[in-house]
Amino acid sequence: QVQLQESGPGLVKPSETLSLTCTVSGYPLTSGYYWVWIRQSPGKGLEWIATIYHTGTTYYHPSLKSRVTISVDTSKNQFSLKLSSVSAADTAVYYCASLRSYYGSRFDFWGQGTLVTVSS
């Protein structure tokens, strides 16, 4: 069974960079899944942020692309998210998840989510 766990600061100051890591257990990052970050602002719907494959191929949400970097560390079985120049609008629960294939929207496994608040 694949398990994912998000980690990172729960509080980030405006204009700074949000950094989160997702640790994957029970499944090698290199074994075929794609890996994604998704967020959910308080009381709102889900928003896909970015996708990465273990080869380093990446895909980004068009409106966040200029501020987002997703990366992978196969030696640690982790992937990470960096979101720069954050504002209050970036306050959300951030989830990491597995995506079964490039052509699809099948997020099989999810982390429990981590709340990141942007505030001074």
Add this chain to the structure above:
Amino acid sequence: QSALTQPASVSGSPGQSITISCTGTSSDVGGFDYVSWYQQHPGRAPKLIIYDVRNRPSGVSNRFSGSKSGNTASLIISGLQAEDEAEYHCTSFTTGGTLVFGPGTSVTVL
């Protein structure tokens, strides 16, 4: 890319069937059979209940079913039960390899 469209809320009595719609465009829902549905209870992570329009993962109740016509996908919950009270989110693959969600639909069991 624009978010998919879902009704804000749907309700039904126990045992009834309800349908949640998810409307997009020919660039997402209408262009690919890659629509998924997720159930989310308060304070919990979303759970996959339908993928590729109509397929159920192992362990998901057969009371959940999916379909698609044109640019609109639908989630049908039959035999509504109290445990089905949750938020339901649709998502679709889009041209360019991106993914888009709907705003979510709150289901109330009366």
